[in-house]
Amino acid sequence: MDACKSDEELMVAYQLGEADAFAELYARHAPQVFGFLRKKVRSEALASDIFQATFLKLHKSRSRYDASYAFLPWLFTICRSELLDALKKRSQTVEVPVPAVPEPLPMREEDRPEINLGALPLSQRRAVELRYGEEFSFEQIAAQLETSPANARKLVSRAVQFLRGSHAEK
Amino acid sequence: MQKSELQEFLEAERLSPPVVLSEAVRSKIFVKLQPPFWQVLGKLAFIQTLAGALSLAYCPQFGMAFSRSHGLMHYLMQYGKSVCMLGCGALFVGVSLLAASLVLRPEEVRALRERRLLQITATVGLSLGAFVCFGAEVMEAMTLAWALGATLGGMATLELGWSIRRFTYGKR
Numbered sequence: 001m002d003a004c005k006s007d008e009e010l011m012v013a014y015q016l017g018e019a020d021a022f023a024e025l026y027a028r029h030a031p032q033v034f035g036f037l038r039k040k041v042r043s044e045a046l047a048s049d050i051f052q053a054t055f056l057k058l059h060k061s062r063s064r065y066d067a068s069y070a071f072l073p074w075l076f077t078i079c080r081s082e083l084l085d086a087l088k089k090r091s092q093t094v095e096v097p098v099p100a101v102p103e104p105l106p107m108r109e110e111d112r113p114e115i116n117l118g119a120l121p122l123s124q125r126r127a128v129e130l131r132y133g134e135e136f137s138f139e140q141i142a143a144q145l146e147t148s149p150a151n152a153r154k155l156v157s158r159a160v161q162f163l164r165g166s167h168a169e170k
Numbered sequence: 171m172q173k174s175e176l177q178e179f180l181e182a183e184r185l186s187p188p189v190v191l192s193e194a195v196r197s198k199i200f201v202k203l204q205p206p207f208w209q210v211l212g213k214l215a216f217i218q219t220l221a222g223a224l225s226l227a228y229c230p231q232f233g234m235a236f237s238r239s240h241g242l243m244h245y246l247m248q249y250g251k252s253v254c255m256l257g258c259g260a261l262f263v264g265v266s267l268l269a270a271s272l273v274l275r276p277e278e279v280r281a282l283r284e285r286r287l288l289q290i291t292a293t294v295g296l297s298l299g300a301f302v303c304f305g306a307e308v309m310e311a312m313t314l315a316w317a318l319g320a321t322l323g324g325m326a327t328l329e330l331g332w333s334i335r336r337f338t339y340g341k342r
Binding site: 012015016017018019022023026030031032034035036038039048051052055056059067072073076079080133134135 | 174176179182184185186192194196199203204275276277278335336339340
């Protein structure tokens with residue numbers, strides 16, 4: 001029965017507490033999540049931990065899912081967020097793309113300074129990473145950061161201002 | 171241009187997770203999706219206590235009402251004492267089950283709906299017991315009318331609250 005439903009319909013059923021809907025979603029997407037994590041993380045044990053954390057986070061955040069958006073990108077944002085958290089904790093070196101520079105600065109390539117995203121508060125840093133690294137819309141950033149689209153826009157704007165300011169000081 | 175990580179995720183090779191891992195994840199989620207019924211009843215009892223206290227605050231019968239207005243009681247009494255008791259029961263249990271269906275987690279509401287007769291019988295029994303403790307006169311015919319009103323009101327508002335939840339999730 002559930003096999004005929006779309007991911008988004010299954011998510012609505014899962015939000016309403018249907019265990020079968022979760023089972024179907026898990027059967028459909030667990031291999032993809034695991035495959036992605038195994039590609040990103042060398043250690044199978046760490047990949048398993050992140051995999052588990054991803055589905056537990058999915059459960060915890062399911063009430064915030066909006067069925068008018070596709071399910072897979074949402075699952076991806078959770079998976080990636082858990083991956084980054086785990087890597088921060090374990091300080092393991094893996095292939096995670098460095099976010100792109102927020103905005104082109106008027107400067108020759110050889111003079112371009114390192115953008116120090118680490119100086120930004122965590123929420124602003126994540127917002128910049130999602131906006132310029134993943135090319136997310138403000139709505140998607142808001143969903144990821146559990147805030148409003150207007151606030152997501154503010155976070156990015158403040159971060160860019162800060163980066164410009166710190167660049168000007170140099 | 172660097173391939174987006176989302177694209178990489180979507181195109182990732184499908185690798186089945188180890189069976190032990192899948193079992194662990196599924197069982198953790200299933201436990202959360204099937205809360206113990208006694209735990210749900212405990213939460214319902216708490217909500218019933220609050221909603222019951224609120225309804226007693228406007229019912230003149232126990233002398234706890236904020237106002238001396240007998241408006242609702244007079245309105246129901248014009249149709250007879252049985253109708254009044256029916257309405258009283260429906261309101262008393264209906265309000266708490268409506269609140270419960272909107273406040274509890276969806277899987278908890280689902281558990282209440284799956285065993286609706288059991289939980290409403292428990293709610294009605296405990297409420298009547300509480301009324302006796304408060305000094306209410308419990309007469310057989312009136313009690314039956316109250317219990318019937320409570321059962322019907324409780325079932326109706328539980329379904330109403332559940333429909334609201336379904337509508338809310340479906341429309342987002």
